[in-house]
Amino acid sequence: MESQQAHRKNEHLSLATATYQRAHQHHYFDQVRLIHDALPEMAVKDVDHHVQLADNLRLEWPFYLEAMTGGSNQAAKINRILARLARKHHLAMATGSLSVALKEPATQASFTVVREENPDGIVIANLGADASLANAKAAIKILGANALELHLNAAQELVMPEGDRDFHWLDNIAKLVDQLDVPVIVKEVGFGMSKATIDRLHNAGAQLINVSGRGGTNFAMIEDRRNHELDLDDLANWGQTTPEALLEARGSKAAIIASGGIICPLDVIKAGALGAQAVGVAGYFLNVLIHDGAAALDEVLMEWQAEFPRLLTLLGCRNFGDLSKISFVLQGNLYSYAQQRHLI
Ligand code: FNR
Numbered sequence: 001m002e003s004q005q006a007h008r009k010n011e012h013l014s015l016a017t018a019t020y021q022r023a024h025q026h027h028y029f030d031q032v033r034l035i036h037d038a039l040p041e042m043a044v045k046d047v048d049h050h051v052q053l054a055d056n057l058r059l060e061w062p063f064y065l066e067a068m069t070g071g072s073n074q075a076a077k078i079n080r081i082l083a084r085l086a087r088k089h090h091l092a093m094a095t096g097s098l099s100v101a102l103k104e105p106a107t108q109a110s111f112t113v114v115r116e117e118n119p120d121g122i123v124i125a126n127l128g129a130d131a132s133l134a135n136a137k138a139a140i141k142i143l144g145a146n147a148l149e150l151h152l153n154a155a156q157e158l159v160m161p162e163g164d165r166d167f168h169w170l171d172n173i174a175k176l177v178d179q180l181d182v183p184v185i186v187k188e189v190g191f192g193m194s195k196a197t198i199d200r201l202h203n204a205g206a207q208l209i210n211v212s213g214r215g216g217t218n219f220a221m222i223e224d225r226r227n228h229e230l231d232l233d234d235l236a237n238w239g240q241t242t243p244e245a246l247l248e249a250r251g252s253k254a255a256i257i258a259s260g261g262i263i264c265p266l267d268v269i270k271a272g273a274l275g276a277q278a279v280g281v282a283g284y285f286l287n288v289l290i291h292d293g294a295a296a297l298d299e300v301l302m303e304w305q306a307e308f309p310r311l312l313t314l315l316g317c318r319n320f321g322d323l324s325k326i327s328f329v330l331q332g333n334l335y336s337y338a339q340q341r342h343l344i
Contacts, residue, residue, distance in 0.1 A: 147185060
């Protein structure tokens, strides 16, 4: 018999896939058009796909398996498959929040399986932004993590009847960034960030910020399905879409990571054009795995890795960072958002 926490983790997995179609009904990256380079003057083999996110954080590929799970038997199975694929394809992988592993040590194996399967890869731990220094160090140790994600999930907590109601995070983030000896990534969970939030985080010392915007996994929908306490319509469209949040982040001195609604290699490229230095993918990969199985996800990852350097070549870019120099055009609501917010 698993605990209530484990039950909740299983519900997140099943509801993330059950709400997948509805949450993905808009593909906001369609409102970004890239300008074709008819004269690339380079070969596909010239592409160097690695990214250096911090002095001590190098990813072989700019896209990675974003934070999802841990804390139940089903989560352990999923983490094992994801970690095997991460190792095979040299992709970084973040786990779901380790807070359950700290509260219920019996669940730690559902996280450590990630390190067992991928002893030398980049593994990223995950905790809430209110984590104590001792817990942050413990989470990093459990996974032998190369970096720590701190999630900002006020919208998700407020939808949950049992969720937190008090959100004083900034001082704690400043302390953790200062005192931990691995890079810290501060991330949203699918509601995006504004320029003001990004600036406040950077001023508090955050060097790596994942804007994780709307357009993919939607925790207002997931929590609403779990408990029906709030009217979903109030929050279904809450927050900045990922392209909006990336525009909000332009000009920030922090290294910006994108996630939220990334479903194809072209989205990864567009996120790079809008200024992202790396890209996390959660719901799409989970959905392929749960609906079509591990072999299908293996195939998808192979396809993404084949397509990625070709798309960079089509834009005359030798590496992911070069994308920040290419031209793009914004359409529809995204253009109007950017104008009203004075972001272009
Ligand atoms: C998540 N996400 C997440 N994020 C986090 O920081 N800690 C966590 O424990 C979880 N848990 C979690 C479970 C499941 C089942 C999903 C699908 C997602 C959020 C995730 O990392 C990401 O920020 C959002 O899902 C947006 O990206 P996608 O899913 O649209 O690619």
